[in-house]
Amino acid sequence: MKFEDMQVIWDSQKDQKMFALDHDALHRTLIKKTRCIELGVTANELGMIAICLFVAAEQLRDPLFDQVNHYKIFGGAVMVCVAIWMLLKRVARIRKERGFDDSLCGDLDRSISHVEYNIALARSFQWWFLVPALIIVVVKLYFGDPEGRMFSIATMTGASILAMSVVHLGLRCSQIPQKRDLESLRLKLTTEQ
Amino acid sequence: MNDTEHKRIFDDWISTHRGLLFKVLRAYAFNAHDQEDLFQEIGFQLWNSIPKFKGDSAVSTWVYRVALFSGIEWSRKEKRHSDKRENLDVLEHMGGLVPSDEDPRIAWLYQQIAKLEPIDRSLMLLLLEGLSYKDMAQTLGITQNNVGVKLNRIKKALARQSKETNDHEI
Incomplete structure (x- = not known):
């Protein structure tokens, strides 16, 4: 069959009866889905920012309301810096994703950029979260009450290993394959073959 | 843009380009459940694309691009979609998306x-x-x-x- 024959078959659909649509149900579904997805997309970033701010508030509570405690001020300041850094990264990501071309290729680039951002964040997790958190704990252990020090070290080590494992599992099972798929699609679209 | 205006544009796009969406659905999803799922995904992407539409291209081109990208992305995630499917009956007669005659x-x-x-x-x-x-x-x-x-x-x-x-x- 020639392509021209296929075109004739295709054009015959113009007279075909179209499916019915429940607009109200569609609106309800879309609003619900938009809220869910927005929450999912921002939960990771905003969740981490919230955790940083919570830890910072926890650290700064005593120095502000009770007595000056320098290691706690230091810890609080570190976590506030991490929260600000994350917020700036988020703003930069949103700005970058707005700049892509309005085309299928641009859509793929935007998706790739988003996944790359998540991968970079996951790969550097130990530097922007674990190390600052560990510094706070180590400083606290050094200056703080020696009682229960071993328990704190064990908890800290266990929590760090667990956090790193979860982040790396997400990288290996979700983000890296997702990036590979998207790049493969982009290559198929842009390669002249 | 207020909610009413957003809904009006969306309904207009969906109604005007229903034939186009129908074709994308059939090209990328091959059973009623998947077509329902993909239709929701396309609808979601179209809904969110409305504030970004500046009128630089024809609406049909814009709708096509959004629908095709949704179709391609949906195909990529097809396996995941088949595991988590939610039938919300947006298309009133899914069995009838493809006419019997x-x-x-x-x-x-x-x-x-x-x-x-x-x-x-x-x-x-x-x-x-x-x-x-x-x-x-x-x-x-x-x-x-x-x-x-x-x-x-x-x-x-x-x-x-x-x-x-x-x-x-x-």
């Missing part, structure tokens, strides 16, 4: 398109819809030369597929 040659043509890679399916749909190479290049974000090269290859593949199909199947 449809010309069997149309179903055959969709089968041939379905055999193509997701990216190639998008090009084939644009070609069959009669878009110019320039419009296709703009919609896809690739060069006109690339569009030409790809379409030549796709047409050859389709011709080969159709030869392999027995006449009684068409």
Whole structure:
């Protein structure tokens, strides 16, 4: 069959009866889905920012309301810096994703950029979260009450290993394959073959 | 843009381009549940694309791009989608998305398109819809030369597929 024959078959659909649509149900579904997805997309970033701010508030509570405690001020300041850094990264990501071309290729680039951002964040997790958190704990252990020090070290080590494992599992099972798929699609679209 | 205006534009786009969406649905999803799922995904992407639409391109081109991207992305995640499916009955008669009295040659043509890679399916749909190479290049974000090269290859593949199909199947 020639392509021209296929075109004739295709054009015959113009007279075909179209499916019915429940607009109200569609609106309800879309609003619900938009809220869910927005929450999912921002939960990771905003969740981490919230955790940083919570830890910072926890650290700064005593120095502000009770007595000056320098290691706690230091810890609080570190976590506030991490929260600000994350917020700036988020703003930069949103700005970058707005700049892509309005085309299928641009859509793929935007998706790739988003996944790359998540991968970079996951790969550097130990530097922007674990190390600052560990510094706070180590400083606290050094200056703080020696009682229960071993328990704190064990908890800290266990929590760090667990956090790193979860982040790396997400990288290996979700983000890296997702990036590979998207790049493969982009290559198929842009390669002249 | 307020909610009422947003809904009005969305309803207008969906109603005007229902035929286009129908074709994308059939090219990328092959059963009623998947078509429902993909329709929701396309609707979601269209809904969110409304504030970004500046009128630089025709609405149909914009809707096509959003629908095709959703189709390609949906195909990529197809396995995941089949595990987490939610039937919300947005399309009132999903069993009837494909009319019972449809010309069997149309179903055959969709089968041939379905055999193509997701990216190639998008090009084939644009070609069959009669878009110019320039419009296709703009919609896809690739060069006109690339569009030409790809379409030549796709047409050859389709011709080969159709030869392999027995006449009684068409």
